[in-house]
Amino acid sequence: MSTKSLRTLTREEVAKWIIIDSKVYDVTRFKDLHPGGAAVFLEEETSGQDVTEAFYGLHLHEVLLRPQYQRLQIGLIEGEEPQLHGNLTGEVSKVPYAEPSWLSEGYHSAYFKESHRQLQKATRILVDEIVYPDAQAREQDGKRPSQSVFDRMAEVNLHAMRMGPGKHLQGLSLMNGIVTPEETTATKTEDGKHWIVNGHKKWITNGM
Numbered sequence: 001m002s003t004k005s006l007r008t009l010t011r012e013e014v015a016k017w018i019i020i021d022s023k024v025y026d027v028t029r030f031k032d033l034h035p036g037g038a039a040v041f042l043e044e045e046t047s048g049q050d051v052t053e054a055f056y057g058l059h060l061h062e063v064l065l066r067p068q069y070q071r072l073q074i075g076l077i078e079g080e081e082p083q084l085h086g087n088l089t090g091e092v093s094k095v096p097y098a099e100p101s102w103l104s105e106g107y108h109s110a111y112f113k114e115s116h117r118q119l120q121k122a123t124r125i126l127v128d129e130i131v132y133p134d135a136q137a138r139e140q141d142g143k144r145p146s147q148s149v150f151d152r153m154a155e156v157n158l159h160a161m162r163m164g165p166g167k168h169l170q171g172l173s174l175m176n177g178i179v180t181p182e183e184t185t186a187t188k189t190e191d192g193k194h195w196i197v198n199g200h201k202k203w204i205t206n207g208m
């Protein structure tokens, strides 16, 4: 007979485990705190079962990424790999209408060029990697956003860009040089009758 000491489990305990995308969660203690009620975990088709479909029908993937729920995971089903991932860093969401149309696949815009896409992507990476994790952690401890987040935003001159176009952008490297601030000049012709405008006009009220 094997001498390996095994943990003794009650049938009730095992029934409190559920599988979501190959990950095993122990919801014994959590069940009474569950916003959707404890009853869902006691049903025959939930307790001890693979509830991936039911879970994703009622929750966002992000729920499982919250630290207090990550802690509920006690294991992984042998030989299986989780298949469902949230948004990858910097990627555009594939959820219909979750993104502005100019970012969606197959959409061509007369206004947005490659440089706009590069700026959008770099900004999203910064938000995904620096801003979002800090926001989640501050949500937990109730403290103010970390100074390091503001510093990283300032490094790429994000604060300056958020103030819109203007002189304050002159000479700055924006988002590590992805965007170059343009200077528009207006000089009078020699006869003083006309203006010569150099640069790009981005907005024309009433199209006039």
Ligand code: HEM
Pocket: 018, 025, 027, 034, 035, 036, 037, 040, 046, 051, 054, 055, 058, 059, 060, 063, 064, 069, 072
């Ligand atoms: C580890 C497992 C689970 C966790 C961490 C969890 C967490 C949560 C959270 C945080 C909410 C609040 C709403 C939200 O933020 O989305 C919620 C709501 C809910 N959950 Fe769960 N849940 C789990 C499993 C399940 C399962 C297996 C079912 C059913 C089969 C279920 C059914 C519901 C229902 C019915 C609601 C209420 C939805 C509403 O009011 O619109 N949950 N759950």
